[in-house]
Amino acid sequence: MFLLYPRWSVLYGLLCVLVAYPAYAQINESVGAAAANRREDVLQMQRLLNAVPDLSGGPKQRLDEDGKVGPQTLAAIKRFQRMQLGFEDGRVDPQGKTELRLMRLAGKHVLLGGADTEVEKQMAELTSAFASIAVSVDGKTVFVRPPYHINAGRRKANAEANRKANPAIRKLLYNAPGSVEVANGKATPDQMRHVLQAAIDADLVSPLTPQGIRDFLATYGISTDCSGLAARACNQLYPDAPLDVVNKANTAYLAKLPSVASPADLKAGHMMVKGGSHVRLLTDVDVTPEGIEFTTLESTASKLFPNGDGIGERRWRFPDPERFDQLQEMKGNRFVEASSYDQAYIYTSRK
Incomplete structure (x- = not known):
């Protein structure tokens, strides 16, 4: 493989020297709920969880690194998943989404170029912010993964009808910070949190469960669409040249940005x-012996994620670092050929 792709060979060899690829440890079997829970694997997960800051989803109290899955370790896995990935099944599978995210945040992942490390940290923070909105309910923190919303077609019509039918919620929405963005499906996590908390405090949300709160967001069209999410990231990375999130940030415009030449040139952002x-x-790009792997964050109408549509992540791989060809997607714990629809995407850069 390296002889066929000399550019890849040089890049990979350099990375092995600089970041010590053999240290890219991974679990051999699953850890957590309904898992194999081999002592060595559990110990690895406990160490990784302890390396993640509390605000990024790490345990509030440091775990005992004893190689045993007890209530604290299981709760720590679920907390990390909830804050970073938008689901909480309590299980970490080899090379699955939870392990990959843990390793990246704990500084154990092989990154494509040292200069991207800070960008990937910013993308991890953005992912965490969008994937899990924290609100207070009766003194307890409840985390909600936002649903999908686009201010067009049936979703727009339904949201506007529901807002009109409830004057109290309509007033709350249009008096909120960034009301134009909120009303147009381009809300930031802080804007969503503000509206949600105000609605909860005014007894406008029922039932007060994660799903009930999520249904409230969907009913009144309080979330962000795919281009709104991408534009927020661009504006965070390039504040000197911000995009007009409401009027200009759409997929047609983003498709006209400069093209990325090859998978080997892909970067976070x-x-x-x-x-x-x-x-x-x-949100991150990794060099592995099998190719260029990367994670994407999206807001989608498709029910791809554990609790339906909305904001979530997917993992991909190009076997050949020189060609955008034979794209693979991670399904479960392994990569399989991506759909023809996903093969047709292009790759662009804001700068």
Whole structure:
């Protein structure tokens, strides 16, 4: 493989020297709920969890690194998943989403170029912010993964009808910070949190469960669409040249940005775009012996994630670092050939 792709060979060899690829430890079997829970694997997960800061989803109290899955370790896995990935099944699978995110945040992942490390940290923070909105309910913190909303078609009509039918909620929405963005499906996590908390405090949300609160967001169209999510990331990375999130940030515009030449050139902050249809944000890119792997964050109407549509992550791989060809997607614990729809995406960069 390395002889066929000399550029890849040099890049990979350099990374092995600089970041010590053999230290890229991983579990051999699953850890957590209904898992194999081999002592060595559990110990690895406990160490990784302890290396993640509390505000990024690490345990509030340091775990005992004893190689045993007790209530604290299981709760720590679920907390990390909830804050970082938008679900909480309590299980970590080898090379699954939870392990990959843990290793990246704990500084154990092989990154594509040292200069991208800070960008990937910013993307991890953005992912955490969008994937899990924290609100207070009766003195307890409840985390909610936002649903999908686009201010067009049936979703727009339904949201506007529901707002009109409830004057108290309509007033709350249009008096909120960034009301134009909130009303147009381009809300930031802080804007969503503000509206939600105000509605909860005014007894406008029922039932006060994660799903009930999520249904409230969907009913009144309080979330962000795919281009709104990508534009927020662009504006965070390039504050000197901000995009007009409401009027200009759409998939057609994002598809016209400069193209990325090859998988080997992919970086966090780049976009995976299908013009006029959908956009995904690359949040991290990794070099592995099997190819270029990357994670995307998206807001989608498709029910791809554990609790339906909305904001979530997917993992991809190009076997050949020189060609955007034979894209693979992680399904369960292994990569399989991506759909023809996903193969047709292009890759663009804000700069």
